[in-house]
Amino acid sequence: MGMWASVDAMWDFPAEKRIFGAVLLFSWTVYLWETFLAQRQRRIYKTTTHVPPELEQIMDSDTFEKSRLYQLDKSTFSFWSGLYSVVESTFILLFGGIPYLWKLSGRFCGSAGFGPEYEIIQSLVFLLLATLYSALTGLPWSIYNTFVIEEKHGFNHQTLEFFMKDTIKKFIVTQCILLPVSSLLLYIIKIGGDYFFIYAWLFTLVVSLVLVTIYADYIAPLFDKFTPLPEGKLKQEIEVMAKSIDFPLTKVYVVEGSKRSSHSNAYFYGFFKNKRIVLFDTLLEEYSVLNKDKQEESGVEPRNDGEGDSEEIRAKVKVSSFSLRDPDSVFTRINSFLCFFLFAVLIGQRVLFAAFGFYDTQPTLIGLLIIFQFIFSPYNEVLSFCLTVLSRRFEFQADAFAKKLGMAKDLYSALIKLNKDNLGFPVSDWLFSTWHYSHPPLLERLQALKATKRD
Structure with missing residues (x-):
């Protein structure tokens, strides 16, 4: 009776508390699941110290050992960075980091003569402060990954000066894109009426097409x-x-x-x-x-x-x-439309704002953050896994297409060469691979090509 009484007591909490608790619980559940999978793969790195018999003809022991040590270091880094990320997110939610940052952005706007009625201006200041915070807290991890792990294994070619200039440039370019696009999106949502989700969806579709068009010609050459x-x-x-x-x-x-x-x-x-x-x-x-x-x-x-x-x-x-496949653009557009439609349904629920500390105001940007990042998080995890499975299927189809072109032998050699150049570890835990690898592991692809290669 005591256990059931505890469960009943939990449901006696106000709705906003239950929503907040569910978000925290799900974030830690995902972290623990990811950690469990990572430890399974890490066990593979530790115990597989010799080239498997099926790879002896295509991989030397020196390359195999280099790739094993490289992946072990990356695994350790991922564990600590992942732990930091989930702890940081938890503290931000528990101690009201989001409403505090919103109020701070309001103070900045007020000092510049913009009152509460200038919600879009305040939203842009919020975005700028949030992305600046994210960039600063992520910088030590990025530096360590580049100048310790990548440097140790012979991949890094950057100097610290180049790295810092590049990081600053990326931040500036990101703001030049993020802030104008966000302001227009918020404006469309504000004036769109009952069917704003259609206009917002069309706007994001146009923006994505424009960015795809200009990226390599005007954005990437900046770096x-x-x-x-x-x-x-x-x-x-x-x-x-x-x-x-x-x-x-x-x-x-x-x-x-x-x-x-x-x-x-x-x-x-x-x-x-x-x-x-x-x-x-x-x-x-x-x-x-x-x-x-x-x-x-x-x-x-x-x-x-x-x-x-x-x-x-x-x-x-x-x-x-x-072997690359175009993204399933039709599916992506349908999913985007569905998300905006659900956002339109949920944005009026004040309890969602209250769950994250917004009791007296319901800013549109905060609504986007809460719904897309937190409320949709279970859906996003399932969707991500489904896209991984779909991508693996596309990769196998691409390999089969290469066979039809008579390139099985070239593809076989190329996959081995790419794996060697990037120190990819060819042995994977099946569950870790299924959940994470959008590209099939080397052994699976080689086995699919092996019969054709012998022809």
């Missing part, structure tokens, strides 16, 4: 140098392949990623009939914007990209560029 891939065999092969599969390729760029890290990557962006591919210079190994500049300074004639490249290098470019 990295983008150079058109020089004419040569590699570019020709990419263009021929794009044409053969009706991929609407318009440009191919090489980005100077080597000034930050030796990690390799590639991506494409754009929409409709305007797609562009971006290759990291580290992906091409022998081609680098930095190396090219040095060659020009020394009077050495730079070779055309693609001349002398090994099959593995060209295959890496192909698998990185063409």
Whole structure:
């Protein structure tokens, strides 16, 4: 009877207390679940000290040990940073950090002659202060990750001066995008009437399309140098392949990623009939914007990209560029519309604001924060897992597509090479992999390709 009495007593709490308690409980439940999964994977890192028999022909023991130690260090870092994050969030909620910051932003506005009626102005000050706080508290973790872990394992190429300038520049650019977009969104919600969620959804859709369009041409070049891939065999092969599969390729760029890290990557962006591919210079190994500049300074004639490249290098470019799948844009748009619709339903519930310390006022921005970040958190976790499963399926489909193109052997070699270059650990706990890996683990992809490779 005592246990059931305690449960009944809990439901005697006011609704706002129950909502607040449920949010805290769920955040810690997610943290404990993530920690449980991480410890399962960490056990794999600790106990798998020798190359598995199925990998002996494709991975040497030295690379295997380097990747194991690298992932162990990353796992330790993730544990402590994750613990800090959940404790920090808990303290912010328990001690009224959000309403305090809102009142502080109101004081700033009041001192500048803007009263409570200027809610959008106060919201922008709130956003600026919140993102500044987040940047400052996250900075030590970012510095440690870059200059201790990445440096230790040979990936970091940044100096502290470059890192700090880059961080400040990112913060400024973020504010230049975040504040105007947020002010317009809040204004649309304010004047949109009963169907504001439709207008807000359309606005976010337009903004996302604009950002996708201008990102690589106007935003990314603020941080990295983008150079058109020089004419040569590699570019020709990419263009021929794009044409053969009706991929609407318009440009191919090489980005100077080597000034930050030796990690390799590639991506494409754009929409409709305007797609562009971006290759990291580290992906091409022998081609680098930095190396090219040095060659020009020394009077050495730079070779055309693609001349002398090994099959593995060209295959890496192909698998990185063409195994990517367009995001399920239809699903994304439907989900976004659903979220705005539910927001319209919930925004009038004063109990939600009271649960987080807003008893006398219901600012629209705070409503967005409470509903999208806290109330939707269970839905977001489920959605994230579903998208991970969907992404894994797309990756297998992309590999199967490569088989049909007769590139199974090249893809097999490329996956091994990419894993080696980035010190990826090829052995995974099945539950950790299922929950976290949007890309299938190396062994699973190689096994799917193995039969074709032998043909």
